[in-house]
Amino acid sequence: MTSRPTDSPRRAVYEILQRVADGAFADVMLDTILSRSKLEARDRRLVTELVYGILRLQGRIDFALAQFCNQPLQRLQPEVLWLLRLGTYQLLELDRVPAHAAVNSTVELARELHLEQAVGFINGVLRSLDRGKASIPWPAPEKIKLYLQHVCSQPAWLSKEIMRQLPNVEARALGESLAGPPPLTLRVNSLKTSPEDFLHALGEAGHQAHLSTFAPEGVTIDRRGEKPLPGDAQGWYQVQDEASILIAHLLDAHPEQRILDACAAPGGKTTHLAAVTENQSEIVALDKYPRRVEMIQQGALRLGCSSITAKQWDLTEPADFLETQSFDRILLDAPCSGLGVLRRNPEGRWNKSSVNLRELAALQRQILENIAPLVKPEGKLLYSVCTFSHGETDAIIDGFLADHPEFVLENLQQQVSPDWADLFTARGTLRSYPHRHSNMDAFFAARLHRRS
Numbered sequence: 001m002t003s004r005p006t007d008s009p010r011r012a013v014y015e016i017l018q019r020v021a022d023g024a025f026a027d028v029m030l031d032t033i034l035s036r037s038k039l040e041a042r043d044r045r046l047v048t049e050l051v052y053g054i055l056r057l058q059g060r061i062d063f064a065l066a067q068f069c070n071q072p073l074q075r076l077q078p079e080v081l082w083l084l085r086l087g088t089y090q091l092l093e094l095d096r097v098p099a100h101a102a103v104n105s106t107v108e109l110a111r112e113l114h115l116e117q118a119v120g121f122i123n124g125v126l127r128s129l130d131r132g133k134a135s136i137p138w139p140a141p142e143k144i145k146l147y148l149q150h151v152c153s154q155p156a157w158l159s160k161e162i163m164r165q166l167p168n169v170e171a172r173a174l175g176e177s178l179a180g181p182p183p184l185t186l187r188v189n190s191l192k193t194s195p196e197d198f199l200h201a202l203g204e205a206g207h208q209a210h211l212s213t214f215a216p217e218g219v220t221i222d223r224r225g226e227k228p229l230p231g232d233a234q235g236w237y238q239v240q241d242e243a244s245i246l247i248a249h250l251l252d253a254h255p256e257q258r259i260l261d262a263c264a265a266p267g268g269k270t271t272h273l274a275a276v277t278e279n280q281s282e283i284v285a286l287d288k289y290p291r292r293v294e295m296i297q298q299g300a301l302r303l304g305c306s307s308i309t310a311k312q313w314d315l316t317e318p319a320d321f322l323e324t325q326s327f328d329r330i331l332l333d334a335p336c337s338g339l340g341v342l343r344r345n346p347e348g349r350w351n352k353s354s355v356n357l358r359e360l361a362a363l364q365r366q367i368l369e370n371i372a373p374l375v376k377p378e379g380k381l382l383y384s385v386c387t388f389s390h391g392e393t394d395a396i397i398d399g400f401l402a403d404h405p406e407f408v409l410e411n412l413q414q415q416v417s418p419d420w421a422d423l424f425t426a427r428g429t430l431r432s433y434p435h436r437h438s439n440m441d442a443f444f445a446a447r448l449h450r451r452s
C-alpha cells in the first residue's frame with residue numbers, strides 16, 4: 001500500500017528533500033510536513049535528523065556514492081540520486097539503523113514512488129557501498145581543499161572563503177564544526193527570570209543544561225528530556241545562539257536612549273535590547289517584510305518587552321520618516337549569506353555562490369549608507385552579520401570608513417571584560433567561530449562611533 005508523505009518517516013524525508021531541492025527552506029518544510037503528520041515523537045526526531053544530516057553532509061555522501069556508481073552522479077535521475085543519498089546517509093552516519101534496514105527501506109520507497117526501473121540499481125549501489133565503506137579513499141586532513149570538500153561537505157567557493165580567513169589547521173577545524181549539528185542555546189529573558197532559576201526549572205522538567213561560557217544570559221541544552229521546555233508561554237526564554245546574544249551587549253545600549261534596530265525580524269536581538277535596557281529605552285524596529293514585522297510584535301508581547309515599536313520599511317530606501325541624527329544607538333544586523341549558521345540552515349551551502357555573496361555585500365553597504373545619517377553625534381552604530389566572508393565583513397567596514405570620515409571604528413576588545421578578549425581581532429572587531437568559542441555560531445560585528 002502506498003503511504004502518504006506524512007505517514008512514513010523516510011517518505012516524509014524524501015518529500016522534504018525534493019521541495020528543498022526546488023528552493024524551499026528545510027526548516028519551513030519540516031514544520032509544514034510534520035505538522036500534518038501523525039508520526040510519533042521518535043519518528044519525528046528521525047525525520048529531522050535525516051533531513052538536516054543529509055543536507056549538511058551531501059558533499060560527503062556524494063563522494064562516497066561516486067565510488068560505487070558506474071556513472072557520474074549528475075547524470076542520475078534526481079529522484080534516484082535523492083534516494084541513494086537517503087540510504088547512504090543511514091549506512092555511513094547512523095549506527096542505530098541496521099544496514100539491511102537502510103537498504104531495504106530505500107528500495108521499498110523507490111517502489112512506492114513508482115521508480116521500479118531504478119530498484120535494482122539502487123539496491124546494488126547501496127549494497128556495494130555497505131560492503132566497501134571501510135575502504136572509501138577519504139582525503140587526508142593535510143589535503144585541505146579536498147578534505148573540506150569531501151569530508152566536511154563544502155562546495156569549492158565556501159572552502160575558498162574559509163581558507164581566506166583562517167590558516168589550514170583552523171580552516172579544517174571550522175569545516176568540521178560546520179559539518180556537525182548546532183547546539184540548542186536559549187537566552188534567558190532577564191525581564192522575567194534569571195539564568196540560575198531557569199536552569200533549575202529546566203532540571204526539574206528533566207532537561208540537562210549548562211550556563212554559557214561567554215553570554216551572560218545564555219543556557220545551552222545538553223540533553224533534552226521528553227517534556228516541553230518550561231516557561232515558553234510565560235516568556236522565560238528566547239531560542240538564540242550564544243554569538244547572537246553577544247550582539248546586544250556590544251551595542252552598549254542604556255536606559256533612556258533612543259535605539260534603532262534596522263533589520264530586526266524575527267526580533268531576537270530587538271527583544272534582547274529591550275531586556276538589557278530594562279524596557280526603559282525607546283526602540284524602533286524595522287524590517288522589509290510585513291509578516292516578519294508581526295513576528296517582532298508577537299515576540300515582544302510574549303517576552304514582556306513594552307519599549308518596542310515595530311514597523312515595515314525597506315531600507316534600500318532612506319527611512320525619511322525618521323529624523324536625521326536622532327538615534328543614540330543603531331544596530332544593523334544585516335541580511336547576509338549566513339555562512340556562520342550553516343549548521344542551522346544546511347541547504348545554504350548548496351543554494352548559494354560567490355555571486356550571491358557579492359549581491360549581498362552591495363545590499364549591506366546600501367542599507368548601511370541609508371541608516372548612517374540617523375546616528376546622533378557621539379552615537380554608535382553596530383554592524384553585525386552571521387557570516388565570515390571577507391566581502392560581507394571587513395570589506396564593508398573598510399569601504400564605509402573610507403567614504404565617511406565622520407565615523408571611526410571602535411576597538412571592542414578594549415571595552416569589554418577580559419574574559420571576552422579572545423573573541424576579537426587585533427583591530428577590535430568581533431569574530432566568533434564554533435571551533436574556537438564554545439561551539440557558538442560564527443558572527444562578525446564592528447562598532448562605529450560618530451564624531452561630534
Ligand SMILES: C[S@@+](CC[C@H](N)C(=O)[O-])C[C@H]1O[C@@H](n2cnc3c(N)ncnc32)[C@H](O)[C@@H]1O
Pocket residue numbers: 262263264265266267268269270286287288289292313314315316333334335336
Ligand atoms: C539577519 S536577519 C535579522 C535577525 C534579527 N536581528 C534577529 O536577531 O532576530 C536580517 C533581516 O533583514 C531583513 N531585511 C532584508 N532586506 C531588508 C531591507 N532591504 N530592508 C529592511 N530589512 C531587510 C530580513 O527580512 C531579515 O529579517
